Every structure is written in C-alpha cells, then in structure tokens.
Amino acid sequence: MAENLLNSLVTNVIKVSPSMRIIRIKPDEWNFPPFKAGQFVVLGMYGSAVRAPESTDEYNAQEPDKLIKRAYSIASSSTDEYIEFYISIVRSGSLTPRLFNIEIGERVYMSQKPTGMFTLEQVNEDQNVILIATGTGVAPYMSMLRTDALHRKGNIVVVQGASNSWDLGYFSELKLLDSMFKKFTYYPTITEPEKEPAGWSGDTRFIQSIWEDKNFHEKIKFEPKPENTHIFLCGNPNMIHSMKEVLYSQQYKDHTKKEPGQIHAEEF
Numbered sequence: 001m002a003e004n005l006l007n008s009l010v011t012n013v014i015k016v017s018p019s020m021r022i023i024r025i026k027p028d029e030w031n032f033p034p035f036k037a038g039q040f041v042v043l044g045m046y047g048s049a050v051r052a053p054e055s056t057d058e059y060n061a062q063e064p065d066k067l068i069k070r071a072y073s074i075a076s077s078s079t080d081e082y083i084e085f086y087i088s089i090v091r092s093g094s095l096t097p098r099l100f101n102i103e104i105g106e107r108v109y110m111s112q113k114p115t116g117m118f119t120l121e122q123v124n125e126d127q128n129v130i131l132i133a134t135g136t137g138v139a140p141y142m143s144m145l146r147t148d149a150l151h152r153k154g155n156i157v158v159v160q161g162a163s164n165s166w167d168l169g170y171f172s173e174l175k176l177l178d179s180m181f182k183k184f185t186y187y188p189t190i191t192e193p194e195k196e197p198a199g200w201s202g203d204t205r206f207i208q209s210i211w212e213d214k215n216f217h218e219k220i221k222f223e224p225k226p227e228n229t230h231i232f233l234c235g236n237p238n239m240i241h242s243m244k245e246v247l248y249s250q251q252y253k254d255h256t257k258k259e260p261g262q263i264h265a266e267e268f
C-alpha cells in the first residue's frame with residue numbers, strides 16, 4: 001500500500017447543482033500558508049476511492065495506489081478557517097467523480113504551496129477590473145472579492161456565463177455584493193434559457209457578444225479601454241480564446257511578467 005498522503009479533511013460539501021459542488025477542506029495538523037487571492041492548489045485522491053454514481057466509465061483507468069492530482073483555484077479568502085473550492089464534474093474524468101462521492105470528515109490530499117500569477121497584485125489600484133468567467137472559473141474571483149478587491153479605487157465587474165441559472169454558483173452572494181457596493185457590478189448570462197422552469201429575465205448571449213454591445217458600458221457604468229481597464233478571463237478555453245481575439249482587435253495585450261499588458265488568463 002502506498003504512503004497515505006491524504007493530509008486534509010473535508011469540512012463541508014454544498015451541492016450547488018447536479019454537476020457543481022462547493023467543497024471546503026481544512027489542513028489536518030498543518031498550517032495552510034498565506035496565499036494571494038486568485039492562486040490555486042493541487043487536490044488529490046487515490047485511485048481506490050469510489051466514483052460518484054452519476055459518473056460514467058473512466059476515460060483513463062487509474063491504479064488503486066495512485067494519487068490522482070489536479071489543480072483547483074481557491075474560492076475562499078485567506079482569513080477563512082477552511083479552503084473552499086468550486087468544482088464541476090467531468091463524468092468520464094479521473095478525480096472529479098471521486099471528489100463528488102466524498103463525505104464530510106473524509107480525507108483528501110491538498111498541496112501545501114498555493115501557486116499562480118492570476119492575481120490582482122500587478123494591477124494598479126486605480127484601474128478598473130473586469131473579471132470574466134464561465135462555469136467554475138468564477139472561483140478565483142470569489143477569493144479576490146472576499147479578500148480585498150472591493151476596496152480598490154477602480155470599478156470592478158464580474159461577468160459570469162453558464163448554461164443555466166442553477167449552474168451560476170455564488171449567484172446570491174454576487175447579487176448581494178452588487179446591491180451593496182456602488183463600484184461593483186455583477187453581470188450573469190445563461191445560454192440555455194429554454195430549460196429554465198421559472199424563466200430568466202437576464203442576458204442570454206455569449207460573453208463575446210455582450211462585450212461587443214455598447215449597452216454593456218451603460219450597465220457597468222464606465223467605458224472600458226486598455227488605458228483604464230484590466231481584463232481577467234477564467235474557465236473554458238474556447239471562451240478565453242474567443243475573448244482574446246476580440247480584445248486584441250481593441251488593442252488590449254496579454255499581461256506577462258516581462259511585458260505588462262491588460263489581459264490575464266487562466267484556462268481550466
């Protein structure tokens with residue numbers, strides 16, 4: 001039997017929708033280091049762990065003794081007592097079907113060194129920030145908002161896209177923040193409104209179309225330009241690539257350590 005590397009305990013599991021979970025994890029007898037909002041860690045479970053009933057056959061079968069590891073963005077703030085994750089199931093995947101079968105009190109592996117450059121650290125306080133997500137891509141933005149992003153001088157916007165309203169994790173929290181903070185706007189959009197049992201009065205377009213619509217500027221109460229705004233893109237690689245094409249045509253540039261720009265991206 002391999003060495004037991006499951007160093008953390010599950011403290012809460014929140015079923016957001018059939019395919020989305022919020023999972024809270026606490027280190028067991030070790031201290032989680034300080035981290036920057038937007039960073040990620042690695043979670044892991046052994047191949048021997050049971051897969052959730054809603055999963056399908058595994059695409060890549062795993063050895064029972066193998067620790068299956070994947071990256072997950074932290075959704076909690078550094079002052080919370082637990083580390084929170086927002087996870088969507090890949091039914092034929094390796095780790096998520098096992099994570100979806102986990103119960104409170106069970107153990108998982110969590111890496112001890114949060115990493116990543118997808119943070120607000122290199123963005124000047126006065127700049128506006130537009131945080132664009134599909135699906136669970138909203139996780140790093142929740143960490144930013146719950147930490148200190150709402151105290152920035154510039155405006156801050158979250159645009160969140162999902163298939164249906166029940167997949168808009170953190171909807172209520174984001175709506176509440178929108179009503180509380182003048183400089184914060186929450187802009188959700190869903191692409192399958194015909195499936196909504198109670199209807200949907202919000203936007204139903206893809207994020208690229210919303211961005212190119214001039215009325216969007218009125219809704220967010222400022223006109224984003226490369227001189228005054230940084231754009232964060234997180235989640236589905238297709239959304240990120242399409243948004244980058246649009247943004248490049250508007251003179252936005254990728255941000256790198258060597259060459260500062262305004263586009264920051266994290267593909268899931």
Ligand SMILES: Cc1cc2nc3c(=O)[nH]c(=O)nc-3n(C[C@H](O)[C@H](O)[C@H](O)COP(=O)(O)OP(=O)(O)OC[C@H]3O[C@@H](n4cnc5c(N)ncnc54)[C@H](O)[C@@H]3O)c2cc1C
Nearest residue numbers: 059070071072073086087088092093094095096136139268
């Ligand atoms: C920095 C970073 C942060 C991330 N943060 C999050 C997060 O906060 N929340 C979140 O939910 N995810 C996040 N992810 C994604 C996460 O790391 C995993 O990739 C995801 O959860 C899937 O893991 P899995 O083991 O279940 O699937 P895997 O076994 O890794 O399968 C995933 C991929 O395998 C291939 N595959 C699987 N089944 C099939 C099939 N039947 N046919 C063809 N191809 C197939 C596909 O390419 C599929 O996309 C993040 C990724 C990165 C890089």
